[in-house]
Amino acid sequence: MVRRKLYQEVYRPQFHFTAKKNWLNDPNGLDYYEGEYHLFFQHNPSGINWGNIVWGHAVSSDMVNWKQLANAIEPDELGMIFSGSGVVDWNNTAGFQSGKERAMVNIYTSAGKPFAQSIAYSNDRGRTWRKYEKNPVLGHIAGENRDPKVIWHTSSKRWVMALYLDANNYALFASTNLKQWIRLCDIQLLGCSECPDIFELPVDGNAEKTKWVFWGGNGNYIIGTFDGRIFRRESEVLQSEWGANFYAAQTWSDIPDSDGRRLQIAWMSGGKYPDMPFNQQMSFPCQLTLSTTPEGIRLYRRPIKEIENIHQKEYSWNNQILEPGRNLLSDVQGGLLHIQTEVELGNAAEFGFILRGESIRYTTATSQLFCLGKSASLRPLQGKIKLEILLDRTSLEIFGNDGRISMSFCFLPDARDRNLKIYSLGGKARIVSLKIYELRSIWPESELEEADNG
Numbered sequence: 001m002v003r004r005k006l007y008q009e010v011y012r013p014q015f016h017f018t019a020k021k022n023w024l025n026d027p028n029g030l031d032y033y034e035g036e037y038h039l040f041f042q043h044n045p046s047g048i049n050w051g052n053i054v055w056g057h058a059v060s061s062d063m064v065n066w067k068q069l070a071n072a073i074e075p076d077e078l079g080m081i082f083s084g085s086g087v088v089d090w091n092n093t094a095g096f097q098s099g100k101e102r103a104m105v106n107i108y109t110s111a112g113k114p115f116a117q118s119i120a121y122s123n124d125r126g127r128t129w130r131k132y133e134k135n136p137v138l139g140h141i142a143g144e145n146r147d148p149k150v151i152w153h154t155s156s157k158r159w160v161m162a163l164y165l166d167a168n169n170y171a172l173f174a175s176t177n178l179k180q181w182i183r184l185c186d187i188q189l190l191g192c193s194e195c196p197d198i199f200e201l202p203v204d205g206n207a208e209k210t211k212w213v214f215w216g217g218n219g220n221y222i223i224g225t226f227d228g229r230i231f232r233r234e235s236e237v238l239q240s241e242w243g244a245n246f247y248a249a250q251t252w253s254d255i256p257d258s259d260g261r262r263l264q265i266a267w268m269s270g271g272k273y274p275d276m277p278f279n280q281q282m283s284f285p286c287q288l289t290l291s292t293t294p295e296g297i298r299l300y301r302r303p304i305k306e307i308e309n310i311h312q313k314e315y316s317w318n319n320q321i322l323e324p325g326r327n328l329l330s331d332v333q334g335g336l337l338h339i340q341t342e343v344e345l346g347n348a349a350e351f352g353f354i355l356r357g358e359s360i361r362y363t364t365a366t367s368q369l370f371c372l373g374k375s376a377s378l379r380p381l382q383g384k385i386k387l388e389i390l391l392d393r394t395s396l397e398i399f400g401n402d403g404r405i406s407m408s409f410c411f412l413p414d415a416r417d418r419n420l421k422i423y424s425l426g427g428k429a430r431i432v433s434l435k436i437y438e439l440r441s442i443w444p445e446s447e448l449e450e451a452d453n454g
């Protein structure tokens, strides 16, 4: 018998969700019920690479600390279980509720020949799932149509499904019972495919003034209006993400009105995890908002405040001059960090961080942020730039100016290099404020050891 320390491996993310073992990709079936956030995910239970896809399942009380449960939905004669979404059927519109608990319904793609859309339900807070006996509920339409995202449309009192068809084409459907669907309208999202999302958000926090967002697999989106029947676009296709490892993001359903946030998690596609028992990781969950900018209304994305739940030691600086040759961080080392800073650019040509050997550089003349071969434009506000950074063992997520831009990266730093540096070049900048929090691992001690035969 071999005893292995699961969750402590050298390249195991410590505050990003990974499957205990084997492959994962898209987040699926995100909803909230009775104090639990549900995260289902595309999962190969028997292999380190993509294949044999089922829905894996994890729950959390804060979207930060996760516990993986038994796999929820397994392949059947209709095919593998591809991506989809989840809702709580508060009004029992599908008639699945059998006891006091509301039925939770997951809507997914049966990836057979051909691809069609199916549903499964749970009457025990998501612990066990039963497939609807008359699946599929929406037959084949085009190509490998897939990835149904279902929402409750309050004013028309119907369910609305966003579905990927093929090429750059998506469509919306409506249903009163999650079982029969009618086609509402088609939406083309140039440059995008797969994994749609659709949601309404206040603009600048004003609940009287809302817009709808229609979102595609690569994180590009359009803004418009939606009356329960037709989505009317009001923007070109916009970009929400400038990094290299961000895909198939989805937002949570059934967040209570008392909270009211639009919360999202993504697959950090493409990471490398040499010799690990798992493969791939999720992003850190983010809150989405809409704000008016000089360019028009834009989606902002920044880490959820619950990151505080894993804050440990705090370091803080205010009003410090950053000049060539001076590194404030020579006493701080770390592998798991939450960094927040506001920097007045002054006459510096460049400022940035070097975190575990990887640089994050802002160049004043071009107003560009660079990291790991990618760049993003970030206009200073009153001569200042704000950066928020999440550093885990194998990932780096950067948020500029309160979420105006985000850059998500997987990387493989030298495990021994825990050095940090903040620097300026070609002149002086001023650190208005800088806070660094060390973070603790989300994996509980009881999960650390597992008996294994072989």
Ligand code: FRU
Pocket (backbone or CB within 6 Å): 025, 026, 042, 053, 082, 083, 084, 109, 146, 147, 194, 195, 217, 247, 248
């Ligand atoms: C996106 C995707 C989806 C599909 C799933 C299969 O990453 O290709 O379109 O449903 O992954 O795992």
